[in-house]
Each structure stands twice: as C-alpha cells, then as structure tokens.
Amino acid sequence: MTSSPTSRRAEYAEATRAAIVDAARRIFAEQGYFATTVEDIAKAARVAPATVYAVGGGKQGLIGTLVDLWSQAPIVAETRRRGAELTDPDEILRNAAATVRSMREEYGDIMRVALATAPHHTAVAEGLRVATGRYREAVLALAERLHEVGGLHPGRTVRQAADVLWFYFGYAGFFTLVDDNGWTFDQAEHWLVRQAAVTLRSAP
Template structure:
C-alpha cells in the first residue's frame, strides 16, 4: 500500500477559503475594534468557524497579523515597480515610478497599514511585525537610491544612504497616513505633492 498522502483539490480549496474568511474577519475586526481588543474567539465567530479552526488554519493573533501584512509586503506591485526603476535611465522617471508604486501599494493596503501602525504602539508582537515590514520597505527604497546614485543624479552632498533616508521621510508609511488620513487629502493630491518634494530633495537641476 502506498505511503503517499492523498491530496484532495476540493479539500485544499475549502481550507484556503476558510483561511481567507478568517483573515477577512480579523482584518475587519482589527480595523473596527483594534488589535488588542479583538480576541481569537471573536474572529472565529465572525468567520463562522470554531476557535480551534482559527489556530489550526493560521495560528493566534500575531500570526494572523503577520499574514495580513505579508500580503502587502509581497504584493507584485513592488516587484514591478523595482523592475521599472532598474530599467530606467532618467532620474526623474525613477522618482515618479517609485512614488507611484508606493502610492498604489499604500492605497491598496491602507487598512492593514493602519491596523499595524496602531497595534505596534501597544503590542510587542505587532511592533516586531512593523519593524520587519519597515526593513523590507527600506530595502526597496535603497534599491531606488542606488539606481539614482549610479546615474550620478543625486544632489551634491547626498549619497545612496542619505537618499534612502530622504525617500523614507517622504514615502514611508507615516507620510501617507498623515496626508491622507489626518489631513484629509485625496490620494492623487498626496502623490503629486510627495513626488514634487522628493524630486526637489534628491535630484540635481
């Protein structure tokens, strides 16, 4: 008798659907009631599954938050943006592509970013998830800064490390939150303003 495990496509699809329902329920509850106040039991009830199913499908709240954030970190928008930047020879185009890509990713995942920033201020697990997400984000911005430096396009006195800091200042998670959520700007206005300020801060001429 074969020792190989039987794989059922239907079972796999059902498991994936259950997992997504849990993530969707958790995201809505985190956004509405806060990460700390939301319990796994409440997530299970909203997803219409048992509490044990939440743990067996994903895990506890820290892992649920990680999975929600991972969807944003690994969004293909980031890879496509970096590919455009790597292929570009015009410095202003590179900044335009960077700002546009960060805007698209930030807007698409704005609810999860808000959850993460709020949770990180009160929960150690969430703070670590935020640190890792920011590290990945800064790596991507460093690739943009390196490309600008390689083209000799940076303002006098700036190197790639300085340019990375400037990009983080203008395009980091908090920048979009302040402009869109706190100031009430629309995303197009925020993108245009950040693009113009980033160009002015980084590029010669």
C-alpha cells in the first residue's frame, strides 16, 4: 500500500523540521547562539534560509524548541513515576541521580547554550526561566518523596532538602565535575549521590 500525497508531504515536512532543529542544535553548540546565523543553519540543513524562518521560527524559535526538548523530556516523568514506587531513600536518590546524569549526557549541549545566552537575550532568558521552573519542580517533588520515606534528617524541612538537592543536582554539579575537573560521568554521579545523602541526613 502506497502512502497518499498528503502523508508524503507531512513526512517531508517533519523530516525538514527535524533537519533544521538538528542543524541548529549542532551549530549553536559549536559556535554559540550569537555567532550562528540563519544562513549557517540553512546550509547545514540543506534548505533555504526562508525555510528556517517558516519552519523553525528563525534562531529564536529554534532555541526555544531545543529548550522545550530538554526540559520536557519524557524521562523526567518516568523518573518521578519510578521514584513514587520506591521506598528506600538511597534507591530514590540513585534513581534521580541517574536521570540527571542521563539528561546531562543527552541535553547538556542545549543547557550550556541556554545558560550562556540567557543573560544577553530576553527571549532565551524567559525560555530558561520556564525550563528551570520545571527542573526545580521535579527537584521539589524528589525532596517531598524523600521526606515521605524518612530520607531526611528530622530537623530538615522539605524546602531545605530541595535546596540541598539543587546544589548537588542543579545545573552546576555535573558540569563542574565533568567539564571543569575532568571526572567521568560515573565518578560524578556516584560522588554526588553520596554527598547529597550525607547532607540530607545531617542536621541543617
């Protein structure tokens, strides 16, 4: 059975969009947002510059798409579902840390571009604000779950625990250990889990 002209057009449109998004992601990571031009993206995606604007919304639309791709990744919801099933605090923390590590490996390039660009670009800053809100919401849910299963020091509030978790598993932890210090992801993940567990169970 052959596909209809309509379905073929839809497939072509989606393939074109994917090529543009992939090209933007690669070039933003290599050159930075401001040094990248729509013409650079069009050339890499093998489309006309007008198509980049029409399909991707230009540079601004594309970086917004990339930030959403990262901050709404399905693995986040799956991690929260899995965490709700676990009852051992150490397992819950390891489950979350594995996801943070996976997100760094999969979307770290997008995070770096957004973090570097946001201070100088209002729209990117707004996109990062929304993404960070989603991230912090997930961290707060993790703190609440650890509280429910007795994974916190009795004197530590959920809000304090969320702040501790953000310190270890927010943007800086993996980037500092892996990018700046040259640790492997394995080393960074295991160290962060150990340190977070000790801090969460210590008196505030």
